[in-house]
Amino acid sequence: LKSFDLDLIILTVxxxxxxxxxxxxxxxxxxxxxxxxAQNGYGNYEKAIQVIPKNQVVLSRIIFGARIIEPGFAEVTVFGDDVVIGQPENVISKKTLENIARILNQAGIPTKISGEVYAILWEKIIYNSALNPLGALLEKTYGELAENYETRFLMDRIIDEIFETLKAYGIKLRWETSEAYKNHFYQNLIPPTAKHYPSMYYDLKNGKPTEIDALNGAIVNLAEQRGLKTPVNKFITLMIKQMEKAFSTTT
Incomplete structure (x- = not known):
C-alpha cells in the first residue's frame, strides 16, 4: 500500500x-x-486529530446497520437516515466534501454533507447511549424498549443527563431541549429501526468488548470533569462492564 497515493481511508473499527x-x-x-x-461514539475524531492533520480528517454520522455475509460482502439490515459527512472545524473545502459524498452515493450509500456534522454525530451518540446498553442488557429490540414504560423512563433519564452534560460544554444540538429531542427520538428515529437489536447485544453474546466507554461511559467522564453527576448513565455503564466480564469468561 505504501506505493499507492491513497485518496481516502475509511475508519470503521x-x-x-x-x-x-x-x-x-x-x-x-x-x-x-x-x-x-465512520464510527460510533465520542472521542474518535478527537483521537484522530492528535495524529493526523485536522484538514485531512472528515467526520461522519452513520445510522444504518449491517452484517457481514462473507468477506467483501455485507447486507444492510436497517436504515435510519442518510450518512452525513463534514469537517467539524470547517478546514476542508466544500468541494472536497462533495466529492467524497459523490463517491459514496455512487457506491449506493446515500450521503450528504453538513456544516453541523459534530452536532449531528452527538445526536447519534445520544441515540446509541439510550438504546444500545438497555437493548443489550435486556435482550430487547429498539421498538420493545420504546413500548415499555420502565425502559422508556430510563431512556428519558439517560437523554436528560446527556443534554445537561452537553450544556456544560456549550455543545449545541439542533434541538434546544431534551424534551424536543425525545419527541424526535420516539416519533422519527425509533420507528424505522424498531425491529433492530443493538450491536452491543451481539458483542456481549460473543464475549467481545463493547463500545460502552465511547457512549455512556464517555458521558460519565465528561460530566465528572464539569462537576456533574449522571447516575443513570453511570449505572448503565457499570452494568455493561459487569456483563462484559461475565460473558468473556463463559465464551
Missing part, C-alpha cells in the same frame, strides 16, 4: 480500537489523503 488503528494507518496518510471517521 470499534471505538476501543481507534488509537491502534490510527497508529497503523498513519504511515499511509499522504498530504492529499483524507481519513473518514
Amino acid at each position: 470499534k471505538a476501543f480500537d481507534t488509537e491502534k488503528a490510527i497508529s497503523q494507518i498513519k504511515e499511509f496518510i499522504q498530504p492529499k489523503t483524507y481519513l473518514l471517521i
Whole structure:
C-alpha cells in the first residue's frame, strides 16, 4: 500500500480500537489523503486529530446497520437516515466534501454533507447511549424498549443527563431541549429501526468488548470533569462492564 497515493481511508473499527488503528494507518496518510471517521461514539475524531492533520480528517454520522455475509460482502439490515459527512472545524473545502459524498452515493450509500456534522454525530451518540446498553442488557429490540414504560423512563433519564452534560460544554444540538429531542427520538428515529437489536447485544453474546466507554461511559467522564453527576448513565455503564466480564469468561 505504501506505493499507492491513497485518496481516502475509511475508519470503521470499534471505538476501543481507534488509537491502534490510527497508529497503523498513519504511515499511509499522504498530504492529499483524507481519513473518514465512520464510527460510533465520542472521542474518535478527537483521537484522530492528535495524529493526523485536522484538514485531512472528515467526520461522519452513520445510522444504518449491517452484517457481514462473507468477506467483501455485507447486507444492510436497517436504515435510519442518510450518512452525513463534514469537517467539524470547517478546514476542508466544500468541494472536497462533495466529492467524497459523490463517491459514496455512487457506491449506493446515500450521503450528504453538513456544516453541523459534530452536532449531528452527538445526536447519534445520544441515540446509541439510550438504546444500545438497555437493548443489550435486556435482550430487547429498539421498538420493545420504546413500548415499555420502565425502559422508556430510563431512556428519558439517560437523554436528560446527556443534554445537561452537553450544556456544560456549550455543545449545541439542533434541538434546544431534551424534551424536543425525545419527541424526535420516539416519533422519527425509533420507528424505522424498531425491529433492530443493538450491536452491543451481539458483542456481549460473543464475549467481545463493547463500545460502552465511547457512549455512556464517555458521558460519565465528561460530566465528572464539569462537576456533574449522571447516575443513570453511570449505572448503565457499570452494568455493561459487569456483563462484559461475565460473558468473556463463559465464551
